[in-house]
Amino acid sequence: MAIDLRLRYDRATKERAAAMFAEGLRPAAVAAATGAPADTVREWELTYRACGRDVLLNMGKKCPTYDYETRLAVAREVVDGGSTQAEAMARHGVASLPTVKRWCRLYREGGAEALRPRSGGRPRGTGARAAPRTREQELEARVRKLEAQVEYLKKSIALKAERRSRTGRRP
Numbered sequence: 001m002a003i004d005l006r007l008r009y010d011r012a013t014k015e016r017a018a019a020m021f022a023e024g025l026r027p028a029a030v031a032a033a034t035g036a037p038a039d040t041v042r043e044w045e046l047t048y049r050a051c052g053r054d055v056l057l058n059m060g061k062k063c064p065t066y067d068y069e070t071r072l073a074v075a076r077e078v079v080d081g082g083s084t085q086a087e088a089m090a091r092h093g094v095a096s097l098p099t100v101k102r103w104c105r106l107y108r109e110g111g112a113e114a115l116r117p118r119s120g121g122r123p124r125g126t127g128a129r130a131a132p133r134t135r136e137q138e139l140e141a142r143v144r145k146l147e148a149q150v151e152y153l154k155k156s157i158a159l160k161a162e163r164r165s166r167t168g169r170r171p
Contacts, residue, residue: 009036011057017044018053046097050089064095071115074100075107 031041077083106114
Protein backbone atom coordinates (compact mmCIF):
# COMPACT_ATOMS: atom_id res chain seq x y z
CA MET A 1 0.00 0.00 0.00
CA ALA A 2 1.41 3.38 -0.99
CA ILE A 3 2.08 6.01 1.63
CA ASP A 4 1.17 9.61 0.90
CA LEU A 5 4.40 11.57 1.37
CA ARG A 6 2.93 14.95 0.41
CA LEU A 7 3.11 17.51 3.18
CA ARG A 8 -0.29 18.83 4.19
CA TYR A 9 -0.57 22.18 5.89
CA ASP A 10 -2.83 22.83 8.83
CA ARG A 11 -5.73 25.25 8.85
CA ALA A 12 -3.79 27.90 10.78
CA THR A 13 -1.10 28.12 8.07
CA LYS A 14 -3.72 28.47 5.36
CA GLU A 15 -5.56 31.11 7.41
CA ARG A 16 -2.35 33.14 7.71
CA ALA A 17 -1.81 32.80 3.96
CA ALA A 18 -5.40 33.88 3.24
CA ALA A 19 -4.99 36.95 5.47
CA MET A 20 -1.77 37.87 3.65
CA PHE A 21 -3.46 37.42 0.25
CA ALA A 22 -6.25 39.72 1.47
CA GLU A 23 -3.62 42.34 2.34
CA GLY A 24 -2.28 42.10 -1.19
CA LEU A 25 1.01 40.34 -0.52
CA ARG A 26 2.59 38.37 -3.34
CA PRO A 27 3.04 34.58 -3.15
CA ALA A 28 6.81 34.85 -2.63
CA ALA A 29 6.32 36.92 0.52
CA VAL A 30 3.61 34.58 1.80
CA ALA A 31 5.86 31.57 1.14
CA ALA A 32 8.67 33.16 3.13
CA ALA A 33 6.37 34.01 6.02
CA THR A 34 4.60 30.63 6.23
CA GLY A 35 7.51 28.37 5.35
CA ALA A 36 5.54 26.65 2.58
CA PRO A 37 7.08 26.08 -0.87
CA ALA A 38 6.51 28.85 -3.43
CA ASP A 39 4.69 26.51 -5.85
CA THR A 40 2.24 25.47 -3.16
CA VAL A 41 1.60 29.08 -2.16
CA ARG A 42 1.01 30.02 -5.83
CA GLU A 43 -1.67 27.34 -6.06
CA TRP A 44 -3.18 28.60 -2.82
CA GLU A 45 -3.30 32.11 -4.24
CA LEU A 46 -5.04 30.92 -7.41
CA THR A 47 -7.59 29.07 -5.33
CA TYR A 48 -8.06 32.08 -3.06
CA ARG A 49 -8.58 34.43 -6.00
CA ALA A 50 -10.90 32.00 -7.82
CA CYS A 51 -13.08 30.69 -5.01
CA GLY A 52 -12.35 32.63 -1.85
CA ARG A 53 -11.09 32.01 1.64
CA ASP A 54 -13.47 29.18 2.61
CA VAL A 55 -12.48 26.97 -0.29
CA LEU A 56 -8.78 27.58 0.39
CA LEU A 57 -9.21 26.55 4.03
CA ASN A 58 -11.12 23.38 3.07
CA MET A 59 -8.70 22.31 0.33
CA GLY A 60 -7.67 18.67 0.55
CA LYS A 61 -10.74 17.53 2.46
CA LYS A 62 -13.21 16.81 -0.29
CA CYS A 63 -12.91 17.05 -4.05
CA PRO A 64 -15.73 19.01 -5.67
CA THR A 65 -17.26 17.64 -8.84
CA TYR A 66 -18.04 19.85 -11.79
CA ASP A 67 -20.69 19.24 -14.41
CA TYR A 68 -19.97 18.79 -18.11
CA GLU A 69 -21.01 22.35 -19.03
CA THR A 70 -18.57 23.88 -16.55
CA ARG A 71 -15.70 21.70 -17.74
CA LEU A 72 -16.42 22.52 -21.36
CA ALA A 73 -16.78 26.26 -20.70
CA VAL A 74 -13.48 26.43 -18.83
CA ALA A 75 -11.59 24.40 -21.45
CA ARG A 76 -13.02 26.41 -24.36
CA GLU A 77 -12.26 29.66 -22.61
CA VAL A 78 -8.62 28.72 -22.09
CA VAL A 79 -7.90 26.83 -25.30
CA ASP A 80 -10.07 28.66 -27.83
CA GLY A 81 -10.73 31.99 -26.12
CA GLY A 82 -7.17 32.82 -25.14
CA SER A 83 -8.01 33.40 -21.48
CA THR A 84 -5.48 32.43 -18.82
CA GLN A 85 -6.10 29.43 -16.61
CA ALA A 86 -6.28 31.60 -13.50
CA GLU A 87 -8.91 33.87 -15.08
CA ALA A 88 -11.01 30.88 -16.11
CA MET A 89 -10.71 29.43 -12.60
CA ALA A 90 -11.89 32.69 -11.06
CA ARG A 91 -14.75 33.15 -13.53
CA HIS A 92 -16.18 29.66 -13.08
CA GLY A 93 -15.23 28.99 -9.45
CA VAL A 94 -12.94 26.04 -10.06
CA ALA A 95 -10.76 25.43 -7.01
CA SER A 96 -7.81 23.53 -8.49
CA LEU A 97 -5.29 24.51 -11.16
CA PRO A 98 -4.27 20.91 -11.98
CA THR A 99 -7.93 20.17 -12.70
CA VAL A 100 -8.10 23.01 -15.21
CA LYS A 101 -4.85 21.88 -16.83
CA ARG A 102 -6.21 18.33 -17.19
CA TRP A 103 -9.46 19.60 -18.75
CA CYS A 104 -7.51 21.71 -21.26
CA ARG A 105 -5.29 18.78 -22.20
CA LEU A 106 -8.29 16.49 -22.67
CA TYR A 107 -10.09 19.14 -24.74
CA ARG A 108 -7.07 19.60 -27.01
CA GLU A 109 -6.65 15.83 -27.48
CA GLY A 110 -10.25 14.66 -27.80
CA GLY A 111 -12.49 17.68 -28.14
CA ALA A 112 -15.66 18.26 -26.18
CA GLU A 113 -16.50 14.54 -25.95
CA ALA A 114 -13.34 13.88 -23.91
CA LEU A 115 -14.78 16.00 -21.08
CA ARG A 116 -18.01 14.01 -20.79
CA PRO A 117 -18.30 12.12 -17.52
CA ARG A 118 -17.60 8.42 -17.77
CA SER A 119 -19.33 5.80 -15.72
CA GLY A 120 -17.08 4.40 -13.05
CA GLY A 121 -16.89 1.07 -11.38
CA ARG A 122 -17.01 -2.44 -12.63
CA PRO A 123 -18.99 -2.94 -15.83
CA ARG A 124 -22.15 -4.97 -15.61
CA GLY A 125 -22.57 -8.33 -17.28
CA THR A 126 -23.87 -8.76 -20.78
CA GLY A 127 -27.37 -8.12 -19.53
CA ALA A 128 -28.86 -10.99 -21.52
CA ARG A 129 -29.17 -14.03 -19.34
CA ALA A 130 -28.95 -17.47 -20.86
CA ALA A 131 -32.32 -18.95 -21.63
CA PRO A 132 -33.43 -21.56 -19.13
CA ARG A 133 -32.37 -25.03 -20.15
CA THR A 134 -34.88 -27.63 -21.12
CA ARG A 135 -35.22 -30.93 -19.26
CA GLU A 136 -33.42 -32.69 -22.10
CA GLN A 137 -30.45 -30.28 -21.93
CA GLU A 138 -30.20 -30.71 -18.16
CA LEU A 139 -30.16 -34.49 -18.53
CA GLU A 140 -27.47 -34.32 -21.25
CA ALA A 141 -25.29 -32.17 -18.98
CA ARG A 142 -25.78 -34.62 -16.12
CA VAL A 143 -24.85 -37.57 -18.37
CA ARG A 144 -21.65 -35.79 -19.46
CA LYS A 145 -20.73 -35.10 -15.85
CA LEU A 146 -21.33 -38.70 -14.78
CA GLU A 147 -19.34 -40.03 -17.74
CA ALA A 148 -16.42 -37.81 -16.76
CA GLN A 149 -16.59 -39.13 -13.19
CA VAL A 150 -16.57 -42.72 -14.43
CA GLU A 151 -13.52 -42.03 -16.63
CA TYR A 152 -11.73 -40.43 -13.67
CA LEU A 153 -12.44 -43.41 -11.45
CA LYS A 154 -11.27 -45.86 -14.14
CA LYS A 155 -7.98 -43.99 -14.48
CA SER A 156 -7.55 -43.90 -10.72
CA ILE A 157 -8.12 -47.67 -10.45
CA ALA A 158 -5.68 -48.29 -13.31
CA LEU A 159 -2.97 -46.18 -11.64
CA LYS A 160 -3.40 -47.98 -8.34
CA ALA A 161 -3.16 -51.35 -10.09
CA GLU A 162 0.00 -50.22 -11.91
CA ARG A 163 1.61 -49.14 -8.64
CA ARG A 164 0.73 -52.45 -7.01
CA SER A 165 2.25 -54.38 -9.88
CA ARG A 166 5.47 -52.34 -9.68
CA THR A 167 5.89 -52.76 -5.94
CA GLY A 168 4.63 -56.32 -5.84
CA ARG A 169 2.27 -55.68 -2.96
CA ARG A 170 -1.22 -56.98 -2.73
CA PRO A 171 -4.01 -55.34 -0.78
